[in-house]
Structure formats: structure tokens, C-alpha cells
Amino acid sequence: MEVSRVVITGVGLTAPNGNSLSEYRENLLNGIAGISRTEIRYMGEVLAGICDFDPLRYQKRKEVRVGTRAGSVSIYCAREALKSSGVDFESMDKNRIGIYVGITEHGNVETENEIHNISQFDYDTKFWTHHHNPRTVANNPAGEASLNLKVTGPAYTIGAACAAGNLGLVHAVQMLQLGEVDYAIAGGVSESIHTFGIFAGFKSQGALAEHEDPNKASRPFDAARNGIVVSEGGALFTLERLDDALARGAKIYGEIVGYHVNSDATDYVLPNPERQTQCMRAALKKAKMAPQEIHIVNTHATATPMGDIQECQAIVQVFEDCPDTYVNNTKGFIGHAMGAAGALELAGNLPSFEDRMVHPSINVDELDPKCSIPNLVLNQPTQAKRVDAILNNSFGMLGINSALIVRRFSDQ
């Protein structure tokens, strides 16, 4: 079946180390991380990746008060992506725009806040806010963006644990190819750092990172890694069918040429490298590409002891004979932005199509021998001979795996 080619034409993001693609990319190339200590209810001081974008750039103060943090992240990223795409938004048919936002979870923040609120009133539920349901419905982050942008096409979230950022993009590609929409705003967001539950859960699991220097705490592949740093953030891209993008003379950041999503069906939290390998290979097959044609593999590695090793095993299986394929990771800079992770990681590598620089995985003082795989870019950026394609891995709990392949645009 012949399907339309789909390209990325705009990028909007907020990360703990940058509120625009240029700022974020510059920090990734200069080794500047964005992790800090913050106080959280019941937990006390924790390490977190906190974003400092200004929600009032695109929202009224009342919208910020009534809405959610994830909604604000979505609105900021969507507006920034639209701006960078250069599209004449006012003249567009808003019925033909889709918003597809990947989320790891949503509603925990707001529910915890309300339980805390009624605890001040002897748990009398008449003090429970009427804003609870619109804040906690799973489509909230996409719905708030649709309200803000007055987009009347489909706007919803895709729940896919920490693979969600990729899944938002995959879904957008499919909807554009089906002709359901003409323009898509897609990626992933997270407000996770505002819930104590995610920190407490990872701590109980023995998977919450700690380090005296916050910016050294998230250290994928390092022998002394001790878990995840939870972050908030978002990255949304504008996507269009190639013909539409060319017709309006849009800047093309890359073409999504392949993807795959599968499930481990083996464990609630432990990854399965065999399924990860299958996922990457299936994405390559869809893209009709050989592993040697991929020049950057973004790893999902979250700095858990087992997860990093298993992903390295999976990557070696697929890229065993690929001297020009570099492997990197973003979480040392920004922690694990959950539903936003895959989308932010892709955004961090997209500029490599222009400058051929591969940003490193930082905080690797002593490489874990079990993570020692060829061309792993550590601590300093590398200049590649060429960067024509990126494979973006994103995996999540309950065994969901995703691999997305973006190729430098070439009109052939």
C-alpha cells in the first residue's frame, strides 16, 4: 500500500535545561544538565528536572489556575511548535488539525492535591474541587491545548508509559496517512514531578537516583548509576504530509520513515531485550533501511542497573556491524521526563542532520563494562561523518517498546 510521506515541520519544547530547541541543543552539546533539588509533599527533598518556561506567555492566569501543569506544558509546546513551523495558523481549517499527546500517566498530581486539600477539612468531601474531573480526565493535556488553540479536530492523549513520546508521533503519522487530519501537533508531555507518588514508587522499587551533586545524579551507563531522576517537560512537533509541507515551502526537520511498537508480555517493570531487538528490527524493516544506514541510536536507558544493560544488549544485536552508527542518551542532562522523554530525546538529536554533531551521554565517570558497546558517545560530543537517520528508542512499564526512525529529508 502506497502511503503519504510524513515530515516534521516544527518543534516546540520545554526541558529542564532549555525552553527552545536552540537553547536545549546548545546545552546538550555543552554538557549542561538541568537537575535540581526540590521539596515534595511527604517525601521532603528530592532530585528533579524542573522546567522554567513561562506559562503566561500563552495562557491567562485563570487558565493556569483552572488547568493542570501538563496542560500548560502542552499549550506552551504546541504554540512554540506552531510558531517554529511558520504555518499561517489563523487561516487554517481547525477541523483538520489533530493533537496527539503521549502521556505516561495523568491525574495523579491533581488527585494527590485534592486529597491533601480535604485532609485540611477532616476529609469532608464537600471541599473536593469541582475542577477535579476536567483536570484528571486522561485527555486533559491534549484537551487544554485544543481549548487554547481553538482546534476543533481530534485532540487526545495516548497512554503508553515512558514510550508515550514516540507513540504520540506514531499516531500522528498514521492519522495523516489515513487522511483523518491535514496537520498534526504531536509528541509527549509530563507533569510527573508534582506527584509524590512517582518518587515514592521509584524509591520503594529501589530505582530512585541519589547523588550529592544533582547534575551528576542521572548517569546512564555509568558503573555507579543508582536509578532514575524524575523530570517534567514536553516536546510537541508539527507534522504534515510531505506534499503539503513542500507546497507551503516549510522548513523540514526530518521525515518519519519507520516505526514499530510491540509488547514484552513478560513483566510489569523489567524490560525484555529480545522484544526490544524485535522492535528496532521491525522499525528498520518498515523504513526499508539497513542498520548501517542509521547514524544515531538514541537509547531509552534510564540509569537503572538492569535496564541499561538490557538495552545495550538489544542494541548490539541490531547494530553489531555498524561502524558509523553512534549511540547516545539524553537522560544524564534532563533526567527521565516520562511521557515527554521520547519526544524530547528525538528533538535533542534532530539538529544533528544539520551540524552532524552527536551529543553525548554525560556523567559517565566509569563506564559499566556491561554497557560498553561500540560508538557509545560519552561525555563529549562527537562529530559524525554523516547523520542521515536517527533511530529513537523509547520503552515503558508493562513492557511497551517503541522505535521511531527519522531520516534527513531528501526529495527523492
Added chain:
Amino acid sequence: MSKDECKQVVLDIIAEIAPDEELSDVKPDVALREQLDLDSMDFLDIVMELRKKHGIEVPEPEYGELVSLDSCAEYLTPKFNALV
């Protein structure tokens, strides 16, 4: 509590729930929704804040009493004074 003090209590609540609104020249005898960008959820916020901050209950059939600052003062001032 005087009626003027009661109006100020309501205005203070509105300032919190509708922070983008200019409240310096709210006409007391005109419906709040005719002069401010307030929706039904905002009115529920007013009811909630009266309950939380002041222990005042406004039963649903009486929500209409909160239509303007004047009507708020007429309706709420006796309730405030009954608290003490």
C-alpha cells in the same frame, strides 16, 4: 459585618479565581457575569471559597442570590453575622 465589607469579601474571592479581571470599577447593581469573564465553574469556585474560607454554605437553589455584588451583600451579610 457591613454590606460593604461583605462586598469586599466577595471581590477578594473573585480576585483569586479570576486573576485576569480588572475589579476596580465593578458595578454593584449589575450582574457579575455581565461585566466580568466568569463562567458557571467560576461561580462554583465562589461558593467553594465561601465554604472553605468563611464557613458559609450556599445551597444550590440559592446560587441565584450571588448574581451581583448588591445581591451577594443582601444574601451573605446576614449569614456572616449569624456566624458570630
